[in-house]
Structures are given as structure tokens and as C-alpha cells.
Amino acid sequence: MSDEAHIPVLLEEALGFLDIERPGLYLDCTFGLGGHSLEILKRNPRTEVIGFDIDESALLEAESQLRPFADRIRLFHSDFRYIPDLKIDLSALKGVLFDLGMSSFQLDNPQRGFSFQKEGPLDMRMDLRNKITAERIIDKYSEPKLAELFRELGELKQATRLARRIATLRKAAPITTTTALCRIVEEVCAWRPQKGKIHPAAKVFQALRIEVNQELAGLPGFLERLAAAAPPGTRFVAISFHSLEDRAVKRTFLSLAAQDNGGPSFRILTRKPVMASESELLRNSRARSAKLRAGERT
Numbered sequence: 001m002s003d004e005a006h007i008p009v010l011l012e013e014a015l016g017f018l019d020i021e022r023p024g025l026y027l028d029c030t031f032g033l034g035g036h037s038l039e040i041l042k043r044n045p046r047t048e049v050i051g052f053d054i055d056e057s058a059l060l061e062a063e064s065q066l067r068p069f070a071d072r073i074r075l076f077h078s079d080f081r082y083i084p085d086l087k088i089d090l091s092a093l094k095g096v097l098f099d100l101g102m103s104s105f106q107l108d109n110p111q112r113g114f115s116f117q118k119e120g121p122l123d124m125r126m127d128l129r130n131k132i133t134a135e136r137i138i139d140k141y142s143e144p145k146l147a148e149l150f151r152e153l154g155e156l157k158q159a160t161r162l163a164r165r166i167a168t169l170r171k172a173a174p175i176t177t178t179t180a181l182c183r184i185v186e187e188v189c190a191w192r193p194q195k196g197k198i199h200p201a202a203k204v205f206q207a208l209r210i211e212v213n214q215e216l217a218g219l220p221g222f223l224e225r226l227a228a229a230a231p232p233g234t235r236f237v238a239i240s241f242h243s244l245e246d247r248a249v250k251r252t253f254l255s256l257a258a259q260d261n262g263g264p265s266f267r268i269l270t271r272k273p274v275m276a277s278e279s280e281l282l283r284n285s286r287a288r289s290a291k292l293r294a295g296e297r298t
């Protein structure tokens with residue numbers, strides 16, 4: 001694990017918008033190693049946290065740190081999109097946090113296949129109960145479907161060319177490792193390291209990761225359901241790491257705030273997304289692309 005692994009991103013900003021001075025229940029929908037939740041529990045002894053993560057190994061890794069708070073925390077190895085089905089009593093709910101995407105804990109383990117810089121299997125599953133891996137997508141998706149994936153979810157210019165090359169190469173031998181795929185991307189995109197330029201494999205790996213974990217599926221619908229079920233005063237905080245995710249959060253907040261059907265209403269607390277300060281960036285480079293948006297059920 002890197003030194004940055006335990007540094008929660010936009011911590012003070014997230015806790016500020018969640019308004020954790022208020023006693024009550026906080027849902028951490030993407031618990032990871034519990035960096036944000038631990039601070040909620042430490043700073044206000046009259047809070048409870050329920051955490052969710054699809055990655056069981058993250059929940060196990062966090063366990064020892066959580067022991068002092070065992071009576072105020074419950075964890076579920078579950079996709080947050082199932083929260084409405086878990087029939088949790090939300091009457092004391094005060095805040096809901098999403099710190100979306102993958103964690104450094106996942107990225108740093110080569111066996112998970114998230115990093116194009118580390119040799120490992122092309123896996124990328126956050127939830128190991130899932131059947132679909134990145135290797136399977138590279139092997140089974142049609143050439144047009146691969147091109148669409150790289151274009152839409154990776155915003156890669158050379159999407160068509162890369163899909164064609166993969167379709168040719170996989171006929172001869174399966175592409176099974178992170179580094180093998182990275183080499184193909186570098187060749188197709190004629191990659192030469194240049195200051196300020198994003199490595200094209202970062203885009204391809206982002207696209208595959210989003211597809212493997214269906215990261216964009218159902219987020220707006222879920223936010224709408226939870227906002228409708230939450231008591232007035234519940235704060236919603238979402239931290240995203242790429243533009244597609246941020247756009248989904250922004251649009252959902254706008255649509256919730258525009259609803260005028262006599263039902264629950266919603267107020268946006270961040271006109272523009274909040275980004276990390278210079279001092280946070282010095283401590284944690286991963287915060288560079290983070291964008292925080294917050295809203296309140298009123």
C-alpha cells in the first residue's frame with residue numbers, strides 16, 4: 001500500500017458539508033478503508049455510521065481500526081444501490097457520503113489489475129463475486145463495442161484503431177495481463193511520455209474499470225430514491241474522480257432541485273464543485289481530479 005492509501009480525499013470539506021456536529025446516523029456508501037467514517041466517529045461520539053462496500057477485502061483491512069467504535073458502526077459487504085432493499089431505519093439519518101471510484105488500496109495491489117503500471121491479471125473487479133473481468137471484456141466484446149467503450153468511457157481519440165488491433169491480436173493469443181494491454185495501447189497510440197499529457201492506457205483502464213464494475217449504472221436513480229426516503233435536513237455529499245461521474249451527480253442534483261411535485265425538495269449547496277486545496281494536493285496527489293458536490297434534502 002502506498003503512503004497515500006489512508007488519506008481520505010477532501011476530508012474537511014466532506015465533513016463540513018455533512019455537518020457532522022449533528023448527532024445521528026451517517027451512511028458511508030463507499031466505505032473503502034473507512035477514512036471519512038473514522039473521522040465522523042472520532043469527532044462526534046453521538047454519531048453512528050453504516051458503511052457499504054462491494055470490496056470485502058477493504059472492509060476486512062479496515063476492521064482493526066474500527067474496533068474502538070464497534071458499538072457505533074455497522075458494515076455491509078454490499079453495493080450501495082441495494083441500500084433501499086436493506087430496509088434500514090433512516091429516521092435518524094443526517095448525512096450520506098459517496099467517495100466514488102476505486103481506492104488506492106485497490107490500485108496499489110497488482111493482483112487486482114487496476115494499474116497499467118504494475119504487472120498483473122486483467123481483472124479490475126471491485127466485487128470478486130462478479131463474473132465479468134476486464135480480460136473477459138477484452139476477449140469477448142465485439143470490435144465496435146470495444147471501440148464505443150474506449151471512446152465513451154475513456155474519451156480515447158484512437159478508440160477505433162485500438163479496438164481493431166485488439167480484435168486482430170486476440171485471434172492469435174488471449175490478452176491476459178495489464179502490461180500486455182498497456183503495450184498494445186502504447187503502440188497503437190504511438191505514446192511518447194510528455195509533460196502534462198495523460199497516458200492513453202490510463203484512459204483505457206478507466207473505461208474498462210467503469211464497464212467491469214458498472215460504475216455509472218443506476219447512480220442517478222439510486223440518489224433519487226434515497227433522497228426521497230431521507231428525512232428533511234439530510235445532507236448528500238458526492239466526491240467523483242472523473243467527468244462522467246461528476247456529470248451524473250451534477251445532473252441528478254439539478255433534477256432533484258428542480259422537482260416541484262409537492263414531494264420532498266432538495267437544495268444544492270455547491271454551485272460549483274469543490275476541489276482540493278493546494279496544501280491537500282501537496283500531501284495527496286490523488287486528490288487532483290476530485291470534485292465534491294453537496295446538497296440537502298429540505
Ligand SMILES: C[S@@+](CC[C@H](N)C(=O)[O-])C[C@H]1O[C@@H](n2cnc3c(N)ncnc32)[C@H](O)[C@@H]1O
Nearest residue numbers: 008030032033034035036053054055079080099
Ligand atoms: C475512493 S474509495 C473510498 C475511500 C474511503 N472514503 C476512505 O477514505 O477510505 C471507493 C470505494 O467504493 C467502493 N465502491 C465502488 N462502487 C461501489 C458501489 N456501487 N457500492 C459500494 N461500494 C462501492 C470501492 O470498492 C472502493 O472501496
